[in-house]
Amino acid sequence: MTTYYTRQSLWSLFLICAFPLHLWTIVFGLIDMSWTTVRTNLWDAVGVLSYALIFTFLESLIVWLAATLLGFLLPRHWDAERRAMMMGMLVLIAAIWAMAGSLYFLLGKPFPAFVLNFLARSGHPLKLLLAGSGALVLFTFAVPLYLSLRSKRFCKKVQEGLKNLALLSSVYIALDAVGLFIVIIRNL
Amino acid sequence: MKQSLSRREFLKLATVLPLGLLLPRTLTKSLPPDQGATRPNVIIIVFDALSAHNLSLYGYQRETMPNLSRLAERALIYHNHFAGGNFTTPATASLLTGVYPWTHRAFRFYGKVQEKLAQKSLFHAFEGYHRFAYSHNPLVVTLLEQFSSAIEQLIPQSRLMLTNDSLIQTLFKNDEDIATVGWTRTIKREDEFSYSLFLSHIYKRLKQKKVEKLQPEFPRGVPHYSDNYFLLEDGIDWLRDNLPLLPQPFCGYFHFYPPHAPYNTHREFYGRFEDDGWQPPEKPIDLFANRTAERTLDMRTQYDEFLLYVDREFGRLFAALETSGLLDNTWLIVTSDHGEMFERGIRGHLTPVLYQPVIHIPLLIFEPGRTSRLDIRTPTSAIDLLPTLLYLTGQPAASWTEGHILPPFADPAERNLYAVQARYSEPLRPLSEATLMLVQGDHKLVRFFGYKELGSSRERIELYNLRRDPEELDNLYPKEKELSRLLLAELQTAQEKADAPYRL
Numbered sequence: 001m002t003t004y005y006t007r008q009s010l011w012s013l014f015l016i017c018a019f020p021l022h023l024w025t026i027v028f029g030l031i032d033m034s035w036t037t038v039r040t041n042l043w044d045a046v047g048v049l050s051y052a053l054i055f056t057f058l059e060s061l062i063v064w065l066a067a068t069l070l071g072f073l074l075p076r077h078w079d080a081e082r083r084a085m086m087m088g089m090l091v092l093i094a095a096i097w098a099m100a101g102s103l104y105f106l107l108g109k110p111f112p113a114f115v116l117n118f119l120a121r122s123g124h125p126l127k128l129l130l131a132g133s134g135a136l137v138l139f140t141f142a143v144p145l146y147l148s149l150r151s152k153r154f155c156k157k158v159q160e161g162l163k164n165l166a167l168l169s170s171v172y173i174a175l176d177a178v179g180l181f182i183v184i185i186r187n188l
Numbered sequence: 189m190k191q192s193l194s195r196r197e198f199l200k201l202a203t204v205l206p207l208g209l210l211l212p213r214t215l216t217k218s219l220p221p222d223q224g225a226t227r228p229n230v231i232i233i234v235f236d237a238l239s240a241h242n243l244s245l246y247g248y249q250r251e252t253m254p255n256l257s258r259l260a261e262r263a264l265i266y267h268n269h270f271a272g273g274n275f276t277t278p279a280t281a282s283l284l285t286g287v288y289p290w291t292h293r294a295f296r297f298y299g300k301v302q303e304k305l306a307q308k309s310l311f312h313a314f315e316g317y318h319r320f321a322y323s324h325n326p327l328v329v330t331l332l333e334q335f336s337s338a339i340e341q342l343i344p345q346s347r348l349m350l351t352n353d354s355l356i357q358t359l360f361k362n363d364e365d366i367a368t369v370g371w372t373r374t375i376k377r378e379d380e381f382s383y384s385l386f387l388s389h390i391y392k393r394l395k396q397k398k399v400e401k402l403q404p405e406f407p408r409g410v411p412h413y414s415d416n417y418f419l420l421e422d423g424i425d426w427l428r429d430n431l432p433l434l435p436q437p438f439c440g441y442f443h444f445y446p447p448h449a450p451y452n453t454h455r456e457f458y459g460r461f462e463d464d465g466w467q468p469p470e471k472p473i474d475l476f477a478n479r480t481a482e483r484t485l486d487m488r489t490q491y492d493e494f495l496l497y498v499d500r501e502f503g504r505l506f507a508a509l510e511t512s513g514l515l516d517n518t519w520l521i522v523t524s525d526h527g528e529m530f531e532r533g534i535r536g537h538l539t540p541v542l543y544q545p546v547i548h549i550p551l552l553i554f555e556p557g558r559t560s561r562l563d564i565r566t567p568t569s570a571i572d573l574l575p576t577l578l579y580l581t582g583q584p585a586a587s588w589t590e591g592h593i594l595p596p597f598a599d600p601a602e603r604n605l606y607a608v609q610a611r612y613s614e615p616l617r618p619l620s621e622a623t624l625m626l627v628q629g630d631h632k633l634v635r636f637f638g639y640k641e642l643g644s645s646r647e648r649i650e651l652y653n654l655r656r657d658p659e660e661l662d663n664l665y666p667k668e669k670e671l672s673r674l675l676l677a678e679l680q681t682a683q684e685k686a687d688a689p690y691r692l
Binding site for chain 2: 021028032044048188
């Protein structure tokens, strides 16, 4: 086990996995708070956010577990830090796409007219759309992956960036602890 | 609040204004019959949007509910029973409180009754009973939550849904409502959005798989409300399995979503009426039309086929209750909150109109020990159910209700019946945009006012003789001037009285 991951690298990976999930939950949880307050009261609104944080923490654990397991597929000679960095980066990219998907529906903005026209003219709009989106997603995974394999400088920069995110993420984990405390109080 | 609320529901709920004052009413006070030591149970079964107009029992051409027709041979059948409103919130609130919508003021989506009436419901009146309630329809859940202090067993809506989150409710049972809201916002994807970025997709996929398995049984799709899928069978089974185990006497309210749209019937009934060649009477397209004539015809057929499924399940429930012996000491009520319409270019019940298909609802009372049919043709209202049930079970009369004890348990009194559609009016202000109905004897007067569709006059009035013209094709308003004037004056007086507390 220690060949693949160290305790420190696992913790870093967990914090990186938790970052986008918590950020999304907290932003939209806070936006929703006023609605909950109007419907019930502030204490209930805080309760809803607390539950959301607990569920997000559990989701972070699941994503972390999946990322850790997938990390075993990376070359054996990679050190633990590099492995965690690589998996953390992939989780972040996947999270950004998930956020983009949600925002697309949330904002209700259609594709630009020229894209729609192009799709309509193609004769196979759905196939083309799926292929185009698939290629774009694949590209966004492939480029950083390639760069991290080729460039030490890129790796270093990514590692530094992820370290900063991990620091921010530890604040979110502290918020989870507060959320857990609130959930316990509410259930006494 | 014991129910998961989606973001969209929160948005709707946020529009609910603070509640105001209520004008107290006095009512019929009758001495209850002597019930002896054992008080009978009461169970009210409501099928949402079940129009009397489409029931074979009430003369509809298609045999839509053969079981109900068969069982009606042992029931009291009310032929001129009217809903209090045209959609679930006002109509159910009237049924549960015994007052008209312009009194309880719950006439908007997710509306609640006035604070004073929150302690004056059917459930409050049945103190000492084991009171339980369930609804597939979240509009009813909002009302039930308002009355929850008098309900021992308020079954969460999700309990009888295909994908329920009972684990959350079990884990956080002391904070079930807020935990469910938190879970809903995090995991359930509403409009392709949730707090969760990954798990929500997996959850949705699992849910879809569960529904897909049932797809072959329901060619038009599995019955659902929003993205909450359910089987009518599960609700019927719950009643079959749990009613005999409940503490007695009990008073239960069970509100099934079918046959409300979408009309996703079981495959056993799919296509049953498609090529029967029957055509409903032709009627002029209404000002408030929302569909083409062809479309309403298709939807009517789908609705009628959905009724067959509802009927099969009701037949199953009745047989189970009878076998268990419960019906020997239980008043079983079968009714609806409002009807559904498929004519004049209108589909559904959410337009301003109050034509008979929308407002004429079935009412059947199965009396313990009754073996013969009794047809009652006196006009009656949903608000009459509460005082009647109190009378039948030997409870003290409810001082607040505007309803009367139904015949044959009391002599039918000469009176006006009303229905109110005021979805766009402010609850705590005088009605500004509404449709009001008055029924007096055979006559039905309907007044529309405040709708921009009405043009400069901002008013439309219709008068029908329901006995001579049950299809409402001959508007007597321009012909019967004196009668129209009298009825209109009575309607306006009643409205002014109801609005009085809200005038500045």
